[in-house]
Amino acid sequence: MTKSLFPEIKYVGVDDLDLDLFESQYDVPEGMSYNSYVILDDKVAVMDTVDARKAAEWLENLEEALAGRKPDYLVVQHMEPDHSGAILTLTQRYPDIRIVATAKALTFLGQFFDGHAFNTMAVKEGDTLELGAHTLQFILAAMVHWPEVMVTFDRKDKVLFAADAFGKFGALSKCGYFGEEDDDWACEARRYYFNICGKYGAPVQVLLKKVLPLAPAVIAPLHGPILRENLGEYLSLYQTWSSYGVETEGVFVACASIHGGTMVAAEKMKEILLAKGCPKVALADLTRDDQAEAVEDAFRYGKMVLLAASYDGGLFSPAYNFIHTLQMKAWQKRKVALVENGTWAPSAGKVMKELFGAMKDVEIVGDLVTLRSRMKDSDLPALEALADAILQ
Numbered sequence: 001m002t003k004s005l006f007p008e009i010k011y012v013g014v015d016d017l018d019l020d021l022f023e024s025q026y027d028v029p030e031g032m033s034y035n036s037y038v039i040l041d042d043k044v045a046v047m048d049t050v051d052a053r054k055a056a057e058w059l060e061n062l063e064e065a066l067a068g069r070k071p072d073y074l075v076v077q078h079m080e081p082d083h084s085g086a087i088l089t090l091t092q093r094y095p096d097i098r099i100v101a102t103a104k105a106l107t108f109l110g111q112f113f114d115g116h117a118f119n120t121m122a123v124k125e126g127d128t129l130e131l132g133a134h135t136l137q138f139i140l141a142a143m144v145h146w147p148e149v150m151v152t153f154d155r156k157d158k159v160l161f162a163a164d165a166f167g168k169f170g171a172l173s174k175c176g177y178f179g180e181e182d183d184d185w186a187c188e189a190r191r192y193y194f195n196i197c198g199k200y201g202a203p204v205q206v207l208l209k210k211v212l213p214l215a216p217a218v219i220a221p222l223h224g225p226i227l228r229e230n231l232g233e234y235l236s237l238y239q240t241w242s243s244y245g246v247e248t249e250g251v252f253v254a255c256a257s258i259h260g261g262t263m264v265a266a267e268k269m270k271e272i273l274l275a276k277g278c279p280k281v282a283l284a285d286l287t288r289d290d291q292a293e294a295v296e297d298a299f300r301y302g303k304m305v306l307l308a309a310s311y312d313g314g315l316f317s318p319a320y321n322f323i324h325t326l327q328m329k330a331w332q333k334r335k336v337a338l339v340e341n342g343t344w345a346p347s348a349g350k351v352m353k354e355l356f357g358a359m360k361d362v363e364i365v366g367d368l369v370t371l372r373s374r375m376k377d378s379d380l381p382a383l384e385a386l387a388d389a390i391l392q
């Protein structure tokens with residue numbers, strides 16, 4: 001399947017509907033797209049390849065778009081294998097093609113394809129490549145999401161080829177090839193952003209400062225729909241997300257319950273928060289719900305109540321793993337309130353306090369509430385007080 005962005009710029013990417021886990025860790029119930037583009041000018045440039053799983057289908061798309069022409073350049077913006085997996089397929093088909101990438105990306109190229117020789121050209125910040133009517137300008141985007149990343153701006157049609165930035169989970173045959181066909185871009189774009197790039201807010205801010213003055217008319221990411229309308233909305237969300245701002249007023253209630261007792265208290269906490277006027281409360285079961293979605297909600301809201309069972313003299317592992325993931329993703333500028341449960345020696349609260357206490361700009365509010373096996377009426381005043389503390 002090929003699609004035209006402009007007469008000379010074609011989408012030649014592929015969907016992956018059989019993938020069980022993206023990056024061997026993220027559920028992708030709607031599949032994944034590996035985007036790739038070709039610019040057909042006096043010179044022909046291919047913008048990134050795709051995952052090796054889909055190399056043959058991608059080459060078919062590319063050759064349909066090439067219509068007998070030979071590509072002069074392969075622009076490699078990111079060397080992660082979901083985009084570099086078909087480089088050998090392409091270079092073996094077109095041995096004269098020249099790979100254009102950052103010096104760091106060329107180092108990675110050698111690491112991934114040891115023993116193969118390539119015709120390469122290293123580019124740095126601000127370098128340009130003339131294709132004819134199109135001039136490509138290269139903009140370094142280190143750590144969005146690997147250190148070798150660059151994005152590319154086509155000065156003629158004002159297309160920003162954005163690498164992983166502005167991507168989302170989901171195959172394009174499911175969510176639409178263009179942003180305006182996508183009913184809820186933010187939902188899976190947010191889950192993608194915080195789980196893939198959440199740690200790299202500062203580099204994303206640097207990138208936004210560089211690309212905003214260029215006033216792109218189209219954002220062409222390496223995953224997810226091509227964005228042509230409502231760019232202000234997408235850019236505004238990226239400003240909020242990358243600065244760790246609060247997107248939605250409300251509270252995220254996360255719960256790790258072993259036999260259901262702690263979950264009863266979590267549901268009660270949701271009810272109390274809503275009764276106190278909290279505009280929105282999202283509740284997640286950390287033992288069964290998608291952890292990537294829980295991470296997304298922890299960033300989406302500014303406040304979180306975490307309720308967890310004690311286990312083996314410590315913290316029940318779904319809660320431990322969740323907090324560890326938040327720490328890895330640089331979760332910050334947030335308030336958290338804590339509830340522990342334990343039948344004979346409650347230990348979850350101590351571990352949660354230690355873990356959150358070691359995180360930058362995370363405030364633990366209210367007094368730790370300790371439940372004994374099951375929530376009782378006598379626990380309600382403490383839960384009410386904790387709700388007041390998180391809502392303040």
Ligand code: FEO
Nearest residue numbers: 080082145164222
């Ligand atoms: Fe889509 Fe960082 O690779």
